[in-house]
Amino acid sequence: MDRDDATGPVVQIRRRLRARAEQIFDLWTKPDLMVRWMSPFPGAVVCQASCDPRPGGAFSLVMSSAESSRVVSGAYVHVDRPRKLVFTWIGPLTNNVNTLVTVELNPRGDETDLVLTHERLPTSAIHEGHAKGWGHILDHLADAVAKDV
Amino acid sequence: MIEVEARKEAASRAARLDAVFAALADPTRRAIIERLSRSEARVTDVAEPFAMSLNAVSKHIRVLEASGVVERRRKGRDHILSINTRSLNEVDGWIERMRRYWGARLDAMERVLLELEKDHKSGPKDRKHGSR
Secondary structure (H helix, E strand, O other): OOOOOOOOOEEEEEEEEOOOHHHHHHHHHOHHHHOOOOOOOOOOOEEEEEEOOOOOOEEEEEEEOOOOEEEEEEEEEEEEOOOEEEEEEEOHHHOOOOEEEEEEEEEEOOEEEEEEEEEEOOHHHHHHHHHHOHHHHHHHHHHHHHHOO | OHHHHHHHHHHHHHHHHHHHHHHHOOHHHHHHHHHHHHOOEEHHHHHOOOOOOHHHHHHHHHHHHHHOOEEEEEEOOEEEEEEOHHHHHHHHHHHHHHHHHHHHHHHHHHHHHHHHHHHHHHHHHHHHHHHO
16 A cells, blocks of 8 residues: 555556557547446446546446446546546445546557556545535546646 | 345445545645554654644544544553554555456456457458348
């Protein structure tokens, strides 16, 4: 666990991929591509995705197998194809609390470095969001994102 | 009824975890945890290295206690602080679960990239085949 950053514990994963950044970015934002890899259920799964990839736009992913189904959803905070995608993420795995996912894509010749960061939202941002409405939490997050660019 | 209990348990676990994450989202509080992870210590010793009043540090300590990350006991006139490792293990558990989840998803994403590349290479032939 990394406790040196400014926002507390985060999950961060890096991958080098043999693909162009545009192609990888589309896997995250095009429903027909999202359904091909985002479901954690093995075998036959019905997966439906919808998304509106612009700041403030929502996405949802409904996945069901014979035994169970789950829904994950969120809202886009920052959409900069093909370099950076930031969205909120809420679902059973996050105990149905809001979290923030940042996907950064850095071209390296024919390959692309993907850095995925998943963090819980700062509690202050969540409180502000509840108090003032969803638009403000996105502003707050967009500010936070702009600061580290 | 068992299901209701299980849901309540899950909800309180989530609330506890949120409190721990909120407690950790501050550099002073993380420094206090860093200090206490080496050994338990008196409140005054914990506060000493910080360029802020004892009162300000005490506020941070109270947040850590409320979240369950730090425990306090009295030994004579001293208040001794120590870490409750179980609450930090829950955070590690959450991070580990998320890491496994994204690791598996990115594996699946890489498989789709390979499929797309294959489709792209054999694309025209497949289309001809499919149209017959």
